[in-house]
Amino acid sequence: MTIKMIENPFAERIQGISPSFIREILKVTSNKDIISFAGGLPNDALFPLKQLKQASQSAFDKNGSTLLQYSNTEGNLELRRWIAQRYQSQNLAISEEDILITNGSQQALDLLGKIFLNKNDGILIENPGYLGALQAFRLYQAKFLPIAIHEQGLDLNELQQILSKNNPKLIYTVPNFQNPTGISYSEENRQAVAKQIAKTDCYLIQDDPYGELRFSGEIKSNFHTLLPQQTILLGSFSKTIAPALRLGWIVAPKAVMKKLIIAKQAADLHTNSFSQYILAQYLADNSFDQHLSRLSAYYGQQKIIMETAIKKYFPEKAKLTNPEGGLFLWCTLEKQVSTLDLFQEAIKQKVAFVPGESFYTGNIQKNTMRLNYSCADKGAIEEGIKRIGNVLRRSNYNGMPLI
Amino acid sequence: MTIKMIENPFAERIQGISPSFIREILKVTSNKDIISFAGGLPNDALFPLKQLKQASQSAFDKNGSTLLQYSNTEGNLELRRWIAQRYQSQNLAISEEDILITNGSQQALDLLGKIFLNKNDGILIENPGYLGALQAFRLYQAKFLPIAIHEQGLDLNELQQILSKNNPKLIYTVPNFQNPTGISYSEENRQAVAKQIAKTDCYLIQDDPYGELRFSGEIKSNFHTLLPQQTILLGSFSKTIAPALRLGWIVAPKAVMKKLIIAKQAADLHTNSFSQYILAQYLADNSFDQHLSRLSAYYGQQKIIMETAIKKYFPEKAKLTNPEGGLFLWCTLEKQVSTLDLFQEAIKQKVAFVPGESFYTGNIQKNTMRLNYSCADKGAIEEGIKRIGNVLRRSNYNGMPLI
Numbered sequence: 001m002t003i004k005m006i007e008n009p010f011a012e013r014i015q016g017i018s019p020s021f022i023r024e025i026l027k028v029t030s031n032k033d034i035i036s037f038a039g040g041l042p043n044d045a046l047f048p049l050k051q052l053k054q055a056s057q058s059a060f061d062k063n064g065s066t067l068l069q070y071s072n073t074e075g076n077l078e079l080r081r082w083i084a085q086r087y088q089s090q091n092l093a094i095s096e097e098d099i100l101i102t103n104g105s106q107q108a109l110d111l112l113g114k115i116f117l118n119k120n121d122g123i124l125i126e127n128p129g130y131l132g133a134l135q136a137f138r139l140y141q142a143k144f145l146p147i148a149i150h151e152q153g154l155d156l157n158e159l160q161q162i163l164s165k166n167n168p169k170l171i172y173t174v175p176n177f178q179n180p181t182g183i184s185y186s187e188e189n190r191q192a193v194a195k196q197i198a199k200t201d202c203y204l205i206q207d208d209p210y211g212e213l214r215f216s217g218e219i220k221s222n223f224h225t226l227l228p229q230q231t232i233l234l235g236s237f238s239k240t241i242a243p244a245l246r247l248g249w250i251v252a253p254k255a256v257m258k259k260l261i262i263a264k265q266a267a268d269l270h271t272n273s274f275s276q277y278i279l280a281q282y283l284a285d286n287s288f289d290q291h292l293s294r295l296s297a298y299y300g301q302q303k304i305i306m307e308t309a310i311k312k313y314f315p316e317k318a319k320l321t322n323p324e325g326g327l328f329l330w331c332t333l334e335k336q337v338s339t340l341d342l343f344q345e346a347i348k349q350k351v352a353f354v355p356g357e358s359f360y361t362g363n364i365q366k367n368t369m370r371l372n373y374s375c376a377d378k379g380a381i382e383e384g385i386k387r388i389g390n391v392l393r394r395s396n397y398n399g400m401p402l403i
Numbered sequence: 404m405t406i407k408m409i410e411n412p413f414a415e416r417i418q419g420i421s422p423s424f425i426r427e428i429l430k431v432t433s434n435k436d437i438i439s440f441a442g443g444l445p446n447d448a449l450f451p452l453k454q455l456k457q458a459s460q461s462a463f464d465k466n467g468s469t470l471l472q473y474s475n476t477e478g479n480l481e482l483r484r485w486i487a488q489r490y491q492s493q494n495l496a497i498s499e500e501d502i503l504i505t506n507g508s509q510q511a512l513d514l515l516g517k518i519f520l521n522k523n524d525g526i527l528i529e530n531p532g533y534l535g536a537l538q539a540f541r542l543y544q545a546k547f548l549p550i551a552i553h554e555q556g557l558d559l560n561e562l563q564q565i566l567s568k569n570n571p572k573l574i575y576t577v578p579n580f581q582n583p584t585g586i587s588y589s590e591e592n593r594q595a596v597a598k599q600i601a602k603t604d605c606y607l608i609q610d611d612p613y614g615e616l617r618f619s620g621e622i623k624s625n626f627h628t629l630l631p632q633q634t635i636l637l638g639s640f641s642k643t644i645a646p647a648l649r650l651g652w653i654v655a656p657k658a659v660m661k662k663l664i665i666a667k668q669a670a671d672l673h674t675n676s677f678s679q680y681i682l683a684q685y686l687a688d689n690s691f692d693q694h695l696s697r698l699s700a701y702y703g704q705q706k707i708i709m710e711t712a713i714k715k716y717f718p719e720k721a722k723l724t725n726p727e728g729g730l731f732l733w734c735t736l737e738k739q740v741s742t743l744d745l746f747q748e749a750i751k752q753k754v755a756f757v758p759g760e761s762f763y764t765g766n767i768q769k770n771t772m773r774l775n776y777s778c779a780d781k782g783a784i785e786e787g788i789k790r791i792g793n794v795l796r797r798s799n800y801n802g803m804p805l806i
Contacts, residue, residue, distance in 0.1 A: 011517065069445075
C-alpha cells in the first residue's frame with residue numbers, strides 16, 4: 001500500500017506550534033529515580049481519597065440515573081451555589097448565574113480565547129507567565145504584550161506604556177502565588193493596575209488556581225472588587241481537591257457569560273456532570289477549610305525546607321522569590337548562567353527543574369529557574385537541591401565559570 | 404454605580420451566533436407534563452447504574468491516589484487498548500496510539516475544527532446534518548458545502564459536483580443511523596463515496612455515536628477500511644454507557660494525531676481521568692456486548708411502536724425513514740406543512756419534537772421533523788404521536804389546510 005501524504009492540510013493557527021516544552025521535560029522526569037522539581041502537581045498524598053470515595057457512593061445513592069445523564073451547559077447548580085457562597089463569604093458579589101463550570105481552568109482559557117481573540121488582537125501577559133495560558137491564547141494567534149513582573153506585582157510603567165500604545169482586549173494575571181514565580185501582587189499594585197485598566201476597554205482575567213493555598217501573609221483585594229465590570233475570574237479545584245476531576249470555573253459579566261455558554265456548548269456540550277455531582281457531595285459532607293489548612297501547612301513547610309536547602313547549597317548570589325502560598329519558588333542565578341545548560345547537567349545527576357526561559361514572551365532571562373516544592377519529600381528536596389548546587393559550584397561547568 | 408459597557412469586544416467568529424435552537428426547545432420541553440420526542444438522550448433507565456457504582460468503588464481501591472492526579476493528554480491506556488481491541492475485533496487496523504480520548508465526541512469536533520479550518524475553508528456536510536457539528540465548525544468560520552442525504556446515503560451526483568468545484572478540507576459524515584434522519588449509507592454508497600474522496604486531499608470524518616446500537620440489518624463497511632489514510636473516526640460512550648462521563652474518542656492518522664494532541668493540551672490538558680479509570684474498570688468487569696444487546700432490543704421495540712403509531716395517526720402521505728438502529732425517526736410531511744408552525748401547535752397539546760429546518764445548511768425542507776423514540780415509554784409514544792396527528796388532521800390549522 002502506498003502511503004498518501006496530504007501536504008500540510010492544517011489550519012494556519014496550528015502551523016509551527018510544537019508540543020509544550022514542559023510536557024517534554026515531564027516525559028524525561030517521569031523516571032522514578034529522578035528527583036523532580038519540574039512538575040506543578042499537587043502532592044497526591046494530600047488528596048481526600050477516602051472522602052471522595054465516600055462522596056462518589058453517596059452521589060450514586062442520592063442521584064440515581066440522573067448522575068449519568070446529559071446535563072446543562074452552565075454546570076451543576078449545587079456546585080455553582082457552593083462556589084458563589086464561598087465568594088460571598090469573601091465579600092464578593094457573585095451569584096451562581098455568574099458562574100460557568102469548565103474542564104479545569106485550562107478550558108476557561110481556551111473559551112476566553114475563542115470568544116475574544118481575533119488574529120493579532122493584543123493580550124497583556126505577565127513576563128514570565130503561565131505556559132498553559134500562552135498555549136491556549138497562541139492558538140487564537142493573539143499578539144502577546146509582555147509586562148515584567150516584580151516582587152510587588154506588575155511593572156506599572158511598562159503597563160502604562162503598553163496601554164498607551166496598544167488597545168489590548170485582555171490582560172491575563174495570576175495575582176496570587178503566580179506560576180512560575182510564586183510572586184503575589186501587593187495591595188498597592190492591585191489598586192494601581194485596576195486604576196489603569198479601568199480607563200481602557202480591556203477585560204482583566206484573574207486566574208487564581210493557588211489563591212486558597214496561602215501559608216503566610218495577608219489576603220489581598222480580588223480584582224473583582226477593584227474592577228467589577230471588567231474582571232473575569234478563573235478558579236479551579238485541581239490544586240485544592242483533585243486534578244483528575246478536571247473541574248474549574250469562570251466568573252464573568254453577563255454579556256461575556258452569554259458568549260461563553262455558546263462557545264462551551266460547541267466545545268463539549270457540558271463539563272463531566274458525574275464528577276460535578278461527586279464534588280458537590282464532597283463539599284457538602286466535608287469541611288473545605290479544614291482540608292485547605294492541612295494543604296497550606298504542608299506546602300508552607302515544604303517551601304521552607306527548599307528555601308533553606310537553596311541557601312545552604314546554591315551560590316550566595318542566587319536570588320529567590322518569597323511566596324506566601326502556592327507551589328513554586330523562582331530562582332535567579334548570576335547573569336552568565338544558562339539554566340537550560342544547567343538542566344542538561346542536572347539531569348545527569350538525576351534531578352530536574354524547569355529552565356526559566358520557557359516562561360518568557362519577551363526579554364528572556366536565561367538565568368532563571370522554576371522549582372516546585374509540592375511533591376518531593378523532605379529528604380529528596382535537600383538531596384535534589386544539593387545536587388543542583390554541586391553542578392553550579394563546579395568551577396569548569398561547560399567551559400565557563402558559573403559563579 | 405454606573406455600568407460600563409464595552410462595545411462588542413468579541414471575536415469575529417462568535418458574532419451573530421446564537422445559542423442552539425435545540426437547546427431552546429429542550430428548555431421548553433423539560434416541563435414534566437410534556438411528552439417529548441425532541442431530545443436525543445439515551446434512556447436513563449438503561450444506564451448500567453449498579454455496575455458503574457461498583458466500578459467506581461473498584462477504581463478507588465485499585466488505583467488509590469493515581470485516580471485523582473493529573474494524567475496524560477492522550478487518555479487512559481487501558482481504555483484506549485479496550486477501544487483498539489474492539490476495532491480489531493471488527494477487522495480494523497487500529498491500535499491504542501491511534502486514539503485520543505476526548506470530552507465526548509463534541510470535543511472531537513471542536514479539536515478537528517481547530518487544527519484544520521481556516522476561515523472560509525470548505526467542509527462537506529450532510530444535509531440535513533448533525534447540529535452539534537454545525538455549531539462546532541461554525542465557530543471556525545468554515546464554509547458549509549451541503550450534500551443531500553437520501554435513503555441510500557449521500558447524493559453521489561451532488562458530491563461529485565461539489566468536489567469538482569471546491570477543494571474542501573473535510574467531509575463530515577454519520578453513516579450509521581444518522582442524526583437527524585436515522586438513515587444509514589448503503590454498502591454501495593460507502594464504496595462510491597470513498598472512491599470519490601480518495602481522489603481528493605479531503606479527510607473524511609466518520610462520526611459514529613450510534614453505530615453500536617443496531618437493532619436490524621447488516622453491519623456495513625467502516626470508512627477506515629475503505630479509505631484508511633484519509634479517515635478520521637469519532638466514537639462515544641455517551642449513547643452506549645452514560646453521557647455524564649463525557650467520554651468519546653478520535654482515531655486519526657499519525658500526522659493528524661500530532662496536531663490533535665497539541666490542540667487538546669491547549670484546550671484542557673487532558674480529559675477527566677477519574678471517569679476514564681472508572682469506565683475502563685466497568686468495561687473490564689462487564690460484558691459490553693450483553694449490555695448493548697439489551698439497549699438495541701429496547702430501542703428497536705420503541706422504534707416499531709412509534710412507527711406503528713405514526714402510520715395510525717399521521718396523514719397517509721407522511722413519509723418515514725426506516726432506521727436500523729440509533730435513536731431517531733425522520734418524518735417528511737406534505738410540501739405545504741411547516742413543522743415550525745406545527746411545533747407551536749403541538750406544544751399547546753403538550754407534545755414536542757424538533758422541526759426539521761434547524762438541521763439544514765441549504766435547500767431547507769420545512770415539512771420535515773425529527774422524532775426521538777428512546778426516552779418516552781410505550782404509552783407516551785402512542786399518546787404523543789396521536790396528539791401531533793390530531794393537530795395535523797385539523798382541517799383549519801393556521802388558516803391553511805394541512806393535508
